Structures are given as C-alpha cells and as structure tokens.
Amino acid sequence: MSDEKPKDNFIRDIINADLAAGKNGGRVHTRFPPEPNGYLHIGHVKSLNINFGLAADYQGLCNLRFDDTNPEKEEIEYVGSIKEDIRWLGYDWQDREYYASDYYEQLYAFAEILIGKGAAFVCDLSADEVTATRGTLTKPGQPSPYRNRSIEENLDLFRRMKAGEFSDGSKSLRAKIDMTDPNLLLRDPVMYRLRRAHHYRRGDTWCLYPTYDWAHGQCDSIEGITHSICSLEFEVHRPLYDWFLDQLGIHHPQQIEFARLYLSHTLLSKRKLLALVKEKIVDGWDDPRMPTVSALRRRGYTPSSLRRFAGLVGVAKVNSIVDLAFLESCVREELNKTAPRAMAVLRPLKVVLTNYPEGRTEELDCVNNPEDPSAGIRRVPFSRVLYIERDDFLENPPKKYFRLSPGHEVRLRYAYFITCTGVVKDPGNGEIMEVHCTYDPATRGGDSPDKRSPKSTLHWVSAEHAAPVEVHLYETLFTKRDPSELEEGEDWKANLNPRSLEIVPGAMAEPSLAAARPGDRFQFERLGYFCVDAPCSRPGAPVFNRTVTLRDSWANIIKSGKENQ
Numbered sequence: 001m002s003d004e005k006p007k008d009n010f011i012r013d014i015i016n017a018d019l020a021a022g023k024n025g026g027r028v029h030t031r032f033p034p035e036p037n038g039y040l041h042i043g044h045v046k047s048l049n050i051n052f053g054l055a056a057d058y059q060g061l062c063n064l065r066f067d068d069t070n071p072e073k074e075e076i077e078y079v080g081s082i083k084e085d086i087r088w089l090g091y092d093w094q095d096r097e098y099y100a101s102d103y104y105e106q107l108y109a110f111a112e113i114l115i116g117k118g119a120a121f122v123c124d125l126s127a128d129e130v131t132a133t134r135g136t137l138t139k140p141g142q143p144s145p146y147r148n149r150s151i152e153e154n155l156d157l158f159r160r161m162k163a164g165e166f167s168d169g170s171k172s173l174r175a176k177i178d179m180t181d182p183n184l185l186l187r188d189p190v191m192y193r194l195r196r197a198h199h200y201r202r203g204d205t206w207c208l209y210p211t212y213d214w215a216h217g218q219c220d221s222i223e224g225i226t227h228s229i230c231s232l233e234f235e236v237h238r239p240l241y242d243w244f245l246d247q248l249g250i251h252h253p254q255q256i257e258f259a260r261l262y263l264s265h266t267l268l269s270k271r272k273l274l275a276l277v278k279e280k281i282v283d284g285w286d287d288p289r290m291p292t293v294s295a296l297r298r299r300g301y302t303p304s305s306l307r308r309f310a311g312l313v314g315v316a317k318v319n320s321i322v323d324l325a326f327l328e329s330c331v332r333e334e335l336n337k338t339a340p341r342a343m344a345v346l347r348p349l350k351v352v353l354t355n356y357p358e359g360r361t362e363e364l365d366c367v368n369n370p371e372d373p374s375a376g377i378r379r380v381p382f383s384r385v386l387y388i389e390r391d392d393f394l395e396n397p398p399k400k401y402f403r404l405s406p407g408h409e410v411r412l413r414y415a416y417f418i419t420c421t422g423v424v425k426d427p428g429n430g431e432i433m434e435v436h437c438t439y440d441p442a443t444r445g446g447d448s449p450d451k452r453s454p455k456s457t458l459h460w461v462s463a464e465h466a467a468p469v470e471v472h473l474y475e476t477l478f479t480k481r482d483p484s485e486l487e488e489g490e491d492w493k494a495n496l497n498p499r500s501l502e503i504v505p506g507a508m509a510e511p512s513l514a515a516a517r518p519g520d521r522f523q524f525e526r527l528g529y530f531c532v533d534a535p536c537s538r539p540g541a542p543v544f545n546r547t548v549t550l551r552d553s554w555a556n557i558i559k560s561g562k563e564n565q
C-alpha cells in the first residue's frame with residue numbers, strides 16, 4: 001500500500017532479522033489499534049502507513065483493532081468515522097475488524113490464570129492509595145496489605161467483583177510483580193478496576209474493565225500479531241507487556257516503538273481536539289482547520305498526498321516536529337499535476353473596457369492544465385465589463401509595481417492586453433468603483449504580434465457571466481510553531497490563531513464553476529488550490545475551501561522568523 005519504494009529503517013531491520021531467524025513461521029502480521037474516542041488525525045496516518053505498509057511489503061496482514069477498554073470515552077460515532085477515514089485513505093483491513101471489547105471474556109480467563117499462579121491479587125486499596133504507595137524513581141513502593149491473600153481468596157473475590165458484589169473503586173485486581181522495581185510500571189500495576197459504566201458495545205454486561213496496560217499485549221497475542229508497532233511512550237511499558245505474556249506463556253509479539261508525528265502549528269492530542277469541538281472553537285471534528293483526516297478531506301487533501309507525506313516523513317526513534325509546509329508541499333505537488341485550472345476573483349474590482357463593443361461576448365480558449373495536455377481547453381466568456389482582484393490595481397503605485405495602474409499595460413490571462421486610462425470614484429467616500437481601460441484587439445489570446453510583453457498577467461472574469469461563489473481561506477489553527485510548548489501558567493488555547501478562517505463572501509468565478517460538485521478540486525489561477533466543500537455547498541452555489549496556496553508562503557514566514565507574531 002505504500003506509494004514509495006520501501007526504504008530500510010530500524011523497524012524493517014528488526015522484521016528482516018526475525019524473518020532470517022525463521023521467527024513466526026515467516027509471517028508478518030501487524031495491526032492498527034485506534035481507541036474510538038475521537039477522529040483519526042494526520043498522526044494516525046503515519047501509524048496506518050507504517051502498519052499497512054509493512055504488511056503489504058512483506059505479503060503479510062494488518063488488522064484493524066479498536067482498543068476499546070475505556071467505556072466512558074468511547075462512542076460508536078468514532079468507530080464509524082475511523083472506518084470511513086481508513087477506507088478513504090486506501091488501506092484495507094479486509095474482514096479483520098476486531099475489538100478489544102470482544103476479548104473481555106478471554107482477558108478475564110487470562111486474569112484467572114495469573115491469579116491461579118499467584119501472579120495477581122485482589123487489592124482493597126483505593127486508586128489514590130495505590131498511587132500514594134507506588135513510591136518514586138528514588139524510593140521503592142510499599143507492598144499492599146492485601147498482597148498476600150491466598151489464591152483461593154483472590155479467585156473468590158475476583159469472581160465476586162465480576163458478579164457485581166462490590167462498589168466501584170472499592171477493589172481492583174493487581175499484578176503481583178515487584179514493588180521495588182526501578183520501573184514504576186512494574187510495581188504491582190492495576191489490571192482491572194470496578195466501574196459501572198455503560199459500554200457502547202458491551203452495554204452493561206461488565207462492571208469490571210481491563211486497564212489498557214493489561215489488555216493491549218494480550219489482544220495482540222490473541223490475534224497472532226507478530227510485530228506490535230507503537231509510539232515511543234510505550235517503550236517503558238514493554239517490560240510489563242513482556243511479563244504478562246511470559247507469565248501466561250502465550251504467543252509473544254515483538255513490540256517496536258517509533259516516534260510519533262508532530263506537526264508545526266498543530267496539536268494532535270485527541271483530548272485537546274475534543275475540547276476544540278466540545279467548546280465550539282471549531283465547527284466539528286471535520287472543520288477544515290482541524291488536523292483530522294475528515295477535515296483534510298474537506299479541505300481538499302487527497303488520500304495519495306497524505307500517504308505520500310506519511311511515507312516521506314519516515315520512521316525514527318527520536319521525536320521531532322515536521323513542518324506543516326512539508327505536508328502542504330505534498331498536496332500541492334499532486335494537485336499541480338491533476339487539478340484543472342480555473343479563474344476566480346476573490347475581491348472583485350470592476351474593469352470597463354471602453355473601446356470594447358457593448359453587448360459583445362467572445363468565448364476565449366483557456367488551457368485546463370499546462371502540466372497535462374490531455375486535459376484540453378475550455379472556453380471562457382469575455383466581455384466589456386470584467387472583474388479583476390482589487391489588489392491587482394493601484395492608483396498611485398510604488399516603483400516596481402507591475403500590475404494595473406494608470407497608464408500601465410498588463411496582460412489578461414488567455415485574453416487581451418489592456419491599458420488603464422482612468423478610474424471612477426465614489427463621490428461620497430472616494431473609493432474606486434471602477435477602472436477604465438482600453439484593450440488591444442491585436443493581442444487576442446494573450447500574445448502580441450509585436451512581441452510586447454507586459455510584466456504582469458492578471459486573472460479575470462466577465463462580470464455579466466460570472467458565478468458568485470463563497471470562498472473560505474485558512475491559516476494555521478495555532479500561531480505558535482509548537483503549541484504544546486507552554487510558558488508557565490499559559491493556556492494552550494491562548495495560541496489559537498484568530499485569523500485561522502476568513503470567509504470571502506462576494507467572490508466571482510468563471511461561469512462553469514457554478515456547477516462544481518462537492519469534492520471537485522481546482523487551481524484558481526494565481527490564488528491556490530481549492531476544493532468544493534461538501535457540507536456548506538448547495539446545488540449551484542458552491543463553497544470553495546482553499547486547500548493550499550500556490551507557493552509556500554510559510555517557508556518565507558518561517559525563514560524571516562515571524563511565525564510566532
């Protein structure tokens with residue numbers, strides 16, 4: 001599934017060594033294990049690309065497993081969105097859709113095995129007491145007073161926990177490992193807690209829920225996963241996962257950790273993304289400013305550009321921040337080859353061609369995609385009154401301003417050369433209402449027989465034929481390069497960018513764009529790549545999201561060090 005030729009990396013080195021040693025009978029079986037407590041984001045695309053990519057490269061398999069051990073935070077809506085996003089990205093789990101919650105019975109049976117071996121015990125300490133007695137990096141923990149309960153008593157109590165005889169929080173099941181281990185996670189960690197919470201799949205069947213640390217490794221084992229790839233923060237959990245698997249003597253996947261993706265000017269914490277949605281700071285999980293897959297889809301990103309990005313950022317053992325400009329360059333590069341060109345004027349200024357016959361309309365040939373001759377040409381109407389961008393005209397231009405100004409000649413893309421002869425102003429406020437120009441009939445198509453070459457080429461639309469459209473422009477959601485790095489007492493929401501969304505209501509586009517359909521992508525000449533928004537558009541009244549600008553404006557901003565201003 002990976003679009004790039006696989007490059008060797010430390011994960012592939014481990015797999016190659018395992019294959020060479022004949023481990024797992026030559027199988028490679030990975031999994032993608034989302035918790036259904038939020039929408040997938042660009043970080044998950046990296047994980048998907050690694051897991052599905054490895055499976056494809058080694059003729060192996062990749063499972064989709066929902067790691068749903070936390071009933072309070074999980075919802076069926078998230079399961080649906082996660083599946084939709086993975087499919088849209090082009091990864092295929094075939095029929096291997098699994099849920100940790102389907103393994104609750106098996107996990108419970110495993111826990112009884114550990115109790116039977118004297119490797120787990122029922123503890124009556126409260127959650128706070130467990131934490132308080134865990135010790136610190138320099139101080140060993142204190143053993144629970146319940147640590148030496150007999151196997152029979154533990155089994156009896158554990159079964160009664162499951163039967164609902166005890167109140168929430170009054171008991172837990174803990175692994176019996178070592179309260180002096182330098183790794184705090186091995187100091188008799190909790191495996192089960194009592195919690196009367198409704199589970200979105202299991203309903204009220206269970207009042208006893210496994211912790212993530214107890215569930216995860218066993219779920220991988222049950223599915224016969226060979227390489228369990230997770231992010232770096234789980235490195236310290238690995239000895240615990242190994243301990244559980246070794247105690248049970250079941251299939252032992254190899255856990256391999258890699259660095260998560262961090263993206264500049266972006267937060268990828270699901271908790272914070274959920275807060276943005278809940279507090280209506282953004283307009284839902286798929287608000288085009290969000291880093292979620294559904295938002296990037298609305299914004300105009302393609303599955304292949306996201307997969308390509310995920311492949312190019314590679315895998316590493318050290319956390320680092322990838323520049324957002326890099327993600328943007330991936331989609332820009334693709335859309336340059338595939339997006340048909342069109343003309344739209346965001347902030348229209350009327351131009352009247354005083355020597356152009358009234359009532360006349362010409363259909364001018366415009367190239368659909370200079371990068372792709374097979375895309376052909378389209379005909380765009382031209383007439384006496386046009387719109388150009390307001391900022392393509394200045395009455396009193398500074399030196400080196402080559403766009404339209406009095407006495408100056410410019411080229412209208414695929415049309416004619418025009419020269420400004422004067423302006424008409426609003427007598428009230430002095431604002432320029434229209435610009436008067438003459439056109440040179442000998443320059444039809446945008447070429448002059450005498451090889452004159454104006455320094456500027458402007459896009460335009462014919463006023464009479466123009467389609468009014470709404471355009472949404474975006475900046476980054478956060479102003480800081482690393483919005484997770486906060487000063488003392490600083491709230492992460494303080495770095496939200498107040499200009500992240502600009503709605504441009506009165507834009508005018510060439511007529512064919514009125515019929516653009518949700519998901520259609522275009523390059524608006526000189527303005528960037530745009531995609532028709534699905535939720536906001538109405539038939540005949542498309543709303544265009546700017547996917548990305550034409551050039552990397554961020555690169556310049558970053559270079560000049562102004563990004564945090």
Ligand code: ATP
Nearest residue numbers: 033034035043044046047230231260261262268270
């Ligand atoms: P939570 O804090 O809710 O656990 P999470 O970001 O770990 O959030 P999961 O749903 O557990 O979300 O993630 C599914 C998989 O995606 C995991 O294997 C996780 O390691 C991986 N993943 C999550 N975020 C990133 C990221 N930023 N970069 C790479 N992989 C990620």
Ligand code: MG
Nearest residue numbers: 033034035067
């Ligand atoms: Mg997680």
